[in-house]
Amino acid sequence: MDNNSVKLSCRNLWKVYSTQSAPFGRDDAVFSGAREEVRGRLRQGGHIPAVMDANFSVHTGEIFVIMGLSGSGKSTLVRCLSRLIEPSAGEVLLDGEDLLAANPKRLIELRRKSMGMVFQHFGLLPHLTVLDNVAFPLRVQGQPLKERHQRAREMVELVGLAGREKAFPHELSGGQQQRVGIARSLAVGPGLWFLDEPFSALDPLIRRQMQDEFLRLQKKLHKTIVFITHDIQEAFRLADRIAVMRQGEIIQLGKPTDILRNPADEYVAKFVEDISLVRQVRAADLMSAARDDVSNAATVTPDATVEDLLAHLARGAKAFQVADRDHVQGSIDAKSVLAVLDRDRERRH
Incomplete structure (x- = not known):
């Protein structure tokens, strides 16, 4: 991890749901003031704040874990970072570029070349082999067949599936399917990697093995990673730093040991009480x-x-x-x- 190099920066980010089609813009005055005041104004207007005034930076080569219970806003936040969901206010900077100012063409380019995404559901194409599933993002980019298959084979080997290139998704175990999803997301060589609960659908033993595999890959690749989980054990096993969310707010951010030794409040203390110092x-x-x-x-x-x-x-x-x-x-x-x-x-x- 390079503490001097910021890959991704999130500043004063809000995501608000409303029954109105366009209740406010990114610079609307409703977002000015202290967080509690803004939240009060939004709720009085019948709006639902799902992410509230999120602020953090992710350093190059860091595993940054966003952790919280179901409904805490963590998945909404990571989708705002990639603009799969449009934020209501704030800034998201990738290598200094404001993603919220990017036009659709530029955003597609960034997603294809600069971001990798892995979600809980593997999303493999059932009619394609392992090799072709991994090569699919390169096919979308228009790369020649020989080049994309060569890159796909490298990624398949990287995740430990050499020899299964011709298999179809239904012929693989859940852990193997998730490895294919990881290989596919790495095929484009992303500088930033988003993983939203990627192992939560796996049984405990396979989940542990995938965490081991993930750490092995990170030691080799040194990716910048934003990792979402509700599993406290997983968060503390993988993270360089952790952001703890509750009801849309980041209530504590720090190294795992700092959070363990100095929890911000009783909620965090209760959350981490089963983690051994x-x-x-x-x-x-x-x-x-x-x-x-x-x-x-x-x-x-x-x-x-x-x-x-x-x-x-x-x-x-x-x-x-x-x-x-x-x-x-x-x-x-x-x-x-x-x-x-x-x-x-x-x-x-």
Whole structure:
């Protein structure tokens, strides 16, 4: 993830449903003022705000997860980002370009070349083989048959389906069909990848396998990803950062460990209460400045979890040096590790 490079930016984004055909424009005065005031005015007018004043940026190479219960507005938000649903107000910037100002021709071009989309329902074409399903977006672009099939074969192999190129969708398992959907979305080489509950239709074991596959692909491809889920375990397993939504609002945004350690309110605290701190908090979250006087120290990577550190303590380590590729980044004392364990016990009782 490149923290210095913003791929997608969402500013003051609203989506309001109304019985009126065109109740207001993007710059309408109804959207000026504090969020609660705007919401009150909209509801007094009989309008239903589904996304309210969303603000965030997604960095290049980041997995940005939008999480919430059913009806929280997360799917509406991601469809506004791609303009599958027209936002009521605000800005969506992709590489600095205002998507809401794009004309239909430009928007089609961006969707074909710059965005990949994967949804809960696979949407495969039943009369096409795996290879032709994956190659379909390239066919729409007008690429020659040989070129698009070569690219499709590369994507099929990438998602672990080499040898199934001639199979039809009905001959595949649910997990395999979702892999085809992922390969198809990657065929155009998108810079931005939208995934809306892509694994929720799968049974738990296949879902876990697809999460593993997803993380493997991300390590190789370094895509910029907006991932929608209602599953708290999935969110914390995949995310670099998480936006928690409730009733159309983003109520907390941050790294998974920050949300776990400092939930914004009781709703978020209840949402994350079953997530283990010792399995989520990592050495990078605890380390302080590197020291030369650390004795009986175990060397760990920044990604080592507190659970890993506790195992070292049980084997006699007294402290830790955090190093990445032989470069020492910081130090951790045993007291900091045990404090996380105590905090985890407290929040579970």
